Amino acid sequence: xxxxxxxxxxxxxxxxxxxxxxxxxxxxxxxxxxxxxxxxxxxxxxxxxxxxxxxxxxxxxxxxxxxxxxxxxxxxxxxxxxxxxxxxxxxxxxxxxxxxxxxxxxxxxxxxxxxxxxxxxxxxxxxxxxxxxxxxxxxxxxxxxxxxxxxxxxxxxxxxxxxxxxxx
Amino acid sequence: xxxxxxxxxxxxxxxxxxxxxxxxxxxxxxxxxxxxxxxxxxxxxxxxxxxxxxxxxxxxxxxxxxxxxxxxxxxxxxxxxxxxxxxxxxxxxxxxxxxxxxxxxxxxxxxxxxxxxxxxxxxxxxxxxxxxxxxxxxxxxxxxxxxxxxxxxxxxxxxxxxxxxxxxxxxxxxxxxxxxxxxxxxxxxxxxxxxxxxxxxxxxxxxxxxxxxxxxxxxxxxxxxxxxxxxxxxxxxxxxxxxxxxxxxxxxxxxxxxxxxxxxxxxxxxxxxxxxxxxxxxxxxxxxxxxxxxxxxxxxxxxxxxxxxxxxxxxxxxxxxxxxxxxxxxxxxxxxxxxxxxxxxxxxxxxxxxxxxxxxxxxxxxxxxxxxxxxxxxxxxxxxxxxxxxx
Numbered sequence: 304x305x306x307x308x309x310x311x312x313x314x315x316x317x318x319x320x321x322x323x324x325x326x327x328x329x330x331x332x333x334x335x336x337x338x339x340x341x342x343x344x345x346x347x348x349x350x351x352x353x354x355x356x357x358x359x360x361x362x363x364x365x366x367x368x369x370x371x372x373x374x375x376x377x378x379x380x381x382x383x384x385x386x387x388x389x390x391x392x393x394x395x396x397x398x399x400x401x402x403x404x405x406x407x408x409x410x411x412x413x414x415x416x417x418x419x420x421x422x423x424x425x426x427x428x429x430x431x432x433x434x435x436x437x438x439x440x441x442x443x444x445x446x447x448x449x450x451x452x453x454x455x456x457x458x459x460x461x462x463x464x465x466x467x468x469x470x471x
Numbered sequence: 472x473x474x475x476x477x478x479x480x481x482x483x484x485x486x487x488x489x490x491x492x493x494x495x496x497x498x499x500x501x502x503x504x505x506x507x508x509x510x511x512x513x514x515x516x517x518x519x520x521x522x523x524x525x526x527x528x529x530x531x532x533x534x535x536x537x538x539x540x541x542x543x544x545x546x547x548x549x550x551x552x553x554x555x556x557x558x559x560x561x562x563x564x565x566x567x568x569x570x571x572x573x574x575x576x577x578x579x580x581x582x583x584x585x586x587x588x589x590x591x592x593x594x595x596x597x598x599x600x601x602x603x604x605x606x607x608x609x610x611x612x613x614x615x616x617x618x619x620x621x622x623x624x625x626x627x628x629x630x631x632x633x634x635x636x637x638x639x640x641x642x643x644x645x646x647x648x649x650x651x652x653x654x655x656x657x658x659x660x661x662x663x664x665x666x667x668x669x670x671x672x673x674x675x676x677x678x679x680x681x682x683x684x685x686x687x688x689x690x691x692x693x694x695x696x697x698x699x700x701x702x703x704x705x706x707x708x709x710x711x712x713x714x715x716x717x718x719x720x721x722x723x724x725x726x727x728x729x730x731x732x733x734x735x736x737x738x739x740x741x742x743x744x745x746x747x748x749x750x751x752x753x754x755x756x757x758x759x760x761x762x763x764x765x766x767x768x769x770x771x772x773x774x775x776x777x778x779x780x781x782x783x784x785x786x787x788x789x790x791x792x793x794x795x796x797x798x799x800x801x802x803x804x805x806x807x808x809x810x811x812x813x814x815x816x817x818x819x820x821x822x823x824x825x826x827x828x829x830x831x832x833x834x835x836x837x838x839x840x841x842x843x844x845x846x847x848x849x850x851x852x853x854x855x856x857x858x859x860x861x862x
Binding site: 315432 | 478479482483486488513514517518520521523524526527528529530533534536537538540541
């Protein structure tokens, strides 16, 4: 961080390398399209480097940058037209899509995720794709832990329904 | 029927978030209630799906794209990095508005047709170049003083700006050397580097603008991305001049002038912004060439014009009903739309005049200032000028 602030391009590159995969996947699961996820990832890094001096080291860096990723994704969803065609969600396919099972799971799960409200989706994404604890999710989203649980549990129920009824 | 607490207990168990006591309670619950066991199994299946999906690889080009878009640390100061995200939009929008004569030239053209033509007549300066000359002269000061972003500065919320970004000509301009020249103008850089500007950046009003739908649309537009990725923009970002800009406080004094903030927020400005003739003018390549010329920049840099712009007289003229009426008149629009006017603006003669010592002397002449300080005189000459144009 300090090296980034001092203009060390190598340090900046290391930060990008360290976080881009996760941030990209958060955005991808939130938005459902690769293009949008790329845009959000890029914007998050730009914002992060822009605001690096405002970052308070007493807080966790990953909370800070994931918060930006989630917020930017939510903003992108707000900007988006209300209708998102399922064809666009092909981007949810995993890198190991060669395996039919994984590809199918990715497809079904991706579609089911898009049926969730964005706030609920954010909790699910952080829990299941980033493996954050309730507390970490609460820190990222700046909401109480109990709210995290409530959203997560509700979202899972909806996901189960969506998987059972609509996208199986 | 499971209670809420029981459902929470099951979810937490699947998430590995239960304490030892919680896990014991979970096992007991599952042993007693098949519904609990079914829910736990379903949740584990769901979790298994997430695990199966895993992460998707980042597109190969993304890393390079991100790094390329970041400020160049070897040349950009931390302060430049700090403000980079907001700077990029501001640079483009401000530059566009300045160069494309959004508001600034609106004022410039208007004041041109009025005050300076008058001055030309009074001082005996050849009237043929004065109209246009004034445009150039007025524009810079307006830029210096009027570009403070406040809540009243509607530019970022203005659909016209969004439309500009969709315009190929605008993109071409932004990527042009001419645009870069304006961006590298000392006065412009000083403005950008001022404490006042930084305060604006930190203001609620600016944040609101950043949060506006219009801003988001701009940021999301293909046009904006093209600008961001352009070599011209990167060059600007990486330039030593840009870095120096961050360290200057020269603009503070200019930005502190309420007059220009008021001007930017005035109804007259908005009316001018809506003036079709001005938009036509903005689209004129020749006019843009003039705006980008060295001569124009020299005029812009002159103290005389700054003084004029800062004067009560100028504000009075801008605020006058007569001025507004003139701007709204068909005659004015017609005049602005004339090929002859455009040709004059683009002519070598005009440029020569703009760059001439005589023109600068005119600007600093007492008689000119005296004239400008007289609202009645300005209005009279304005009527005269408009009358002549109608004829």
